[in-house]
Amino acid sequence: MTVFVADFSNYTDWQFYEFENITGTPPTEEHYTPCKIDTETLNKYAVVVIYALVFLLSLLGNSLVMLVILYSRVGRSVTDVYLLNLAMADLLFALTLPIWAASKAKGWIFGTPLCKAVSLLKEVNFYSGILLLACISVDRYLAIVHATRTLTQKRHWVKFICLGIWTLSLILALPIFLFREAYRPPFSSPVCYEDLGANTTKWRMVMRALPQTFGFLVPLLVMLFCYGFTLRTLFAAHMGQKHRAMRVIFAVVLVFLLCWLPYHLVLIADTLMRMRVISETCERRNDIGRALDATEILGFLHSCLNPLIYVFIGQKFRHGLLRIMAIHGLISKEFSVKDSRPSFVGSSSGNTSTTL
Structure with missing residues (x-):
């Protein structure tokens, strides 16, 4: 594998701090003042251990979620199909975590093609996740507020919607795929980051503004x-059972926002600093770099959390999993008969079928 080597001979080692985090490439502004930044913002070995644990939990948990949903063909709701795609997105991203862990320990040693591939999967995981959650919110809104059972139960429409979500996620992630390169800056370990050429600041604003608007803010407002x-x-209707049926969906949305919202808020702060909306200082650059490193780990952690929500809150998921285990003789059948209901996400009626 060939690693692209750029010519950075005009920069001092003080100016290469930005390659160690996600905040950008070496600045070109004439009024730029070099800062001596400590690039070891987090203990890299602790990060590797975290990534390894998340990888194992995500691989196991999301595989089980997909197994339970696919096994429950009878009574599978529209929401179940969205959750199946959500688990698939998390599973695909989890497969890249060993590579991200190795890059934390050794720097980016995998070359440009793999840099592009794993960066694409990371972006697609995020955008497909929030778009799927937005679609679930619309489905629940139609089913409960407008009681439009026909619209929410036509599964052949759901297949096309999911296909559209994956396509849109790929489009939103395409700039990252096109511009990501493997670099080996002097005085630094190799990195995987964007090569934007001239007008770096301008293009970075475009790459951040468009995906964040259509892939984050708009779906968030819809939800x-x-x-x-x-x-x-x-x-207003005092429908207590339907409240319980929605618990898992609300928990999934809340966990997604808790994991990814901090990262995007810090990214917005970094964007405002680069646009000179807020003043740029060495201390602020350092703080934002540390914040981006920490919140990115929090975002990566999200890929293993949904299965835990289903286990602790989703009664139907537990039953479905126990039923599969009983069929294959892993547990006694007595465990699988408790609270036996047909759907993966509990529901109080056909209109409010939400699998967990």
């Missing part, structure tokens, strides 16, 4: 709107 009216309807 807030749909779940706001859904909760109002549920509370």
Whole structure:
């Protein structure tokens, strides 16, 4: 594998701190003042251990989720199909975690092709995740607020919607795929980052603004709107069973936001600093670099959390898993008969089928 080597002879070792985090490439502004930054913001061996644990949990958990949903052909709801795709996205991303862990310990030693591939999977995982959650919120809104059972139960539409989500996620992630390169800056270990050529700041703003608008802010607003009216309807009608049926969905959305929102807020702060909306200082660059490293780990952690939510909150998932284990003789059948219901995400009616 060939590692691209760029010519950075005009920069001092003080100016290469940005290659060690996600904040950018060497600045070109005339008024730039070099900063001596400590690039070891986090203990790399601790990060490797975290990535390894997340990889194992995600691989096991999301495989089980996909198995339970695929096994439950009878009574599978529209939401189940979305959750199946969500588990698939997390599983695909989890497969890249050993590579990210190795890069934390040794630097990027895998060359440009793999740099592009794993970066693409990371971006697709994020965008498909939030777009799928937005679709679930619309499905629940239609089913509960407008009671449009016909629209929410036509599964052949769901297949096309999921295909559209994967396609849109790939489009939103395409800039990262096109511009990512493997670099070996002087005085630094190799890195996997964007090569934007001239007008680095301008292009970086475009690459951040468009995906964050259409792949984060818009789906987030859709979820807030749909779940706001859904909760109002549920509370107004005093439908306690439907409240319980929605618990897992709300938990999945909440965990997603807790894991990824901090990273994107820090990314927005970094963008504002680069646009000179907020003042840029050496201390602030260092703080944002550390924050991006930490919040990126939090985002990576999300890939293993949904299965844990299903286990601790999703009664139907537990039953489905126990039933599969009983069929294959792993446990006695007595365990699988408790709380036996047909859907993966519990539901109080056909209109509110939400699998967990």
